[in-house]
Amino acid sequence: MIALTGILVLVVFAAGLVVVRPGPVAAWLGDDSAARPAPVVDPPDPAPGPVLAALNGTAPMPDEAGLTKALGKLVTDGGIGGRTSLVVRDVASGKVLYANGGGIPTVPASTMKLVTAATVLSTRDPAYRIPTRVVAGPNPGEVILVGGGDPTLGADAKGFYPGAARLDRLATATKKALGATKPTKVYYDSSLFSGPVYEPGWDADIPTGGFGGPSTALMIDGARKTPTESDNHYSERSSKPDLAAAQAFAKALGVGGTPAPAPKGSVPADAATPSPGATAGPADELARVVSPPMVRLVEFMLVDSDNVVAEALARQVALAKGKPASYAGARAGMTEALAELGVPTDGLVLADGSGLSRTDRLTGEAQTELLALAASGKRPELTEMFAGIPVAAWSGTLEDRFGDAATRKSAAGVVRAKTGTLTGNHAMAGTVTTADGRLLAFSVLTDGVTASSDAARDHLDKIAATLATCGCDA
Template sequence: MPFAVLATVLLLVLAGVGVFVARPGPVAGWLGEDEPKPTASALPPEPDPQAVLAALDPNAPEPTPDGVRAALAPLVGQPELGSRVNVSVADVATGTSLYAKGADAPTVPASVTKLVTAVTVLEARGPGYRIPTRAVAGAAPGEVVIVGGGDPTLAVDGKGFYPGAARLDDLARQVKVALGGAAPTKVTVDATLFPGPRVAAGWDDDIPVGGFGARISALMTDGARSEPEKARRTFEETNHAAERTAEPDLFAGRAFARLLGLPESAVRTGKAPAAPASPASPAAGAPAPGTELGKVQSLPVIRLVDIMISYSDNVIAEALARQVALARKQPASFVGAGKAMDVVAGELGLPADELDLADGSGLSRNNRISPSLLTDLLTIAGNGEHPELGAIFGGLPVAAWSGTLDERYQAAGTKAGAGVVRAKTGTLTGVHAIAGLVTTADGRLLTFAVLTDQAPADSMDGTRRALDRITSALAVCGCR
């Protein structure tokens, strides 16, 4: 029953946005066109799939709290985990708590935060929603205003970092047609949809232009990567790290200007005029200020969520968090997104008082989430009551196979979790977390969250193995 529910939910969601999925996991081109044009993909090709969450018994006996405690208690105290380890384990079918150690204690979650971002954006926007990037006529003759809608995957052309992304060259072609042969004179960049600071409270100093984050703007290309083609080539060896531009909106605007045949000096920042009250064109045929000249749209939210979770993409996470804010009429800022996600979590029946977010990616050390909120969230997403939330399971990395778990679960004491653990991971210096699903030896599907935020700073690999031993212990026990 549990896995059947998850599978049914995912298929219903995918059918709702009119797509077909051949196999689980983050496949390049997943949810894209039926016959995608061959492009250089930043995401690495996947290996042939192993059995994942297979052969579940719908009548499998439920583990007992005593049985789970006996399996986990010796492992929760491993020194590699540090002095504060908070854990929650629950049964997916019933929602019954099977193990709790500091389960309700708000803890620094690192990238496990993205599970909250995923669920709240799917609930607030829906899996089929696409983020627009528009071009409108400016107030001056020949002025073109590019209006950022918050699509972090927008590409300049077919060589972009994210497969199937919306493209500026397509938008430029639409603008040229709409202008009817009139030459553009300048480009105005409107990124005002995202107000407030571009860097979150609690971020380390190297995040804005370092390898894994960026200054967050409503207009950017390729997740603000300054060299997307190089980032594609070095994706695997750099673990998807890439240098980010310091001014994502102007960087994108200059690329758009070049596509329109304008010099970079013709680019400035500003705000688009309001749309005209009447669609009628004025005399002389020039479009009225605010008239839409073109629009391109992102991949559907379901696919953005998949990429975010599979590869722990921090920039996509921040953009999706702001979509939650926009859907709930909050400012599309770090603070507004945190408030909106809290609201949506409460709407879903989650304990919102155990959630305090300074960002949507988990890069902030100011974030706090309880392990029990995470297991409740995963249970709600999988019990069929909210079919749109089942989309989070398609992107969860699989132990020893895909995403951020592809090289884990290969050490002694962890191999039992290979292929039967699906989870989101989180890592900051001194902070390690994992939350997801595991199948027991009896075929019972459990959800778990293990968060430690006082781990030894010099023991990253050891701490990860300690976490993997905990989840692997759930995989091998009947825990009865």
């Protein structure tokens, strides 16, 4: 898995953008000192240096007529079939410079993850860490493993996600808390997430094709059966990730037998993520580990378009807004959070957090408004989205895009975007630096595409590369 090794902050000065070292991020990456008992926390990876050059703060805004001329038939007659919607927005002023079908609600595919990133960062503290707890069971020596919704939890040091919480360390802390009492049985509780584990709008091959997994509050390695598998985008997922996690914990604890679901009403509530119907009793907690901070989880989600992490973060939005941690609760919470950010929600349909659902609908106008807000620096927590948004020819899902030599040369290092692909729907949304040094937000959404996926991706790459080379005088 290709992952950025730290958090960068993007700050807009007038019309320019520079990459600087963390400001509030340093605190967001700090230890959670309020947790009780003291959680086991791995130190964050060191932050890298800047990747994008500073922009020209006095760069002129592209001419609207020039943009229309440059984009021309790329948008209106791209040769891929179906409909192409494109919106280009100036970040500094917020002005829409080009729009073709920008108000048409369209399937966003994985560009939906930009909404998930923004809403979870605006509702959960960016430093928030998701707990995985162990509480006392019904009888001495019996313990309950309680999932808090951390999709990155690992069994040991060989876990899939760098810096993730580990069950072997949780087992060590649990045995210490039990003292002379020998652990005898493991129960598990994943009741924090409710409702169906798969979204009804997902294609039938998603659960079996390795694109995503069940949305449960307890899992290890994003529900992967083989977390070290080289092709992580299509890793086979467990159909019962909560049981798999409990089995790994029991092994680390040295307890035999098959773990069982926790008896109803036996799990004490956690102040941060209370389970529905849970009984009060924080003193019954024996140990806990916590995930990397929210800014890192967002990075994991965006850089490799991780669908399982996306669904887990959507449920964190629901919990933060006091709603059930379900698909329904997540879409209600995310819609509410977008409205609070001032992003238009007309025509918006948020079926899930990953964009796998074909019932999702977004507009290019809403996407670019959200991106411009995030890049403006007015909401520092939203700016952290850019730590995970792939950079052309450098990281994540854009590392191998822009295969044509000309588009690669134009886009490398100046296009930063999230992509999305479903059969018939292809999307790209992000920011781009023009030839004059002006920062633009853009969204390309296609619908009813009849061309091959490779042809559609090349077409979107060409649009982004055209924006990058555009001085776009009339």
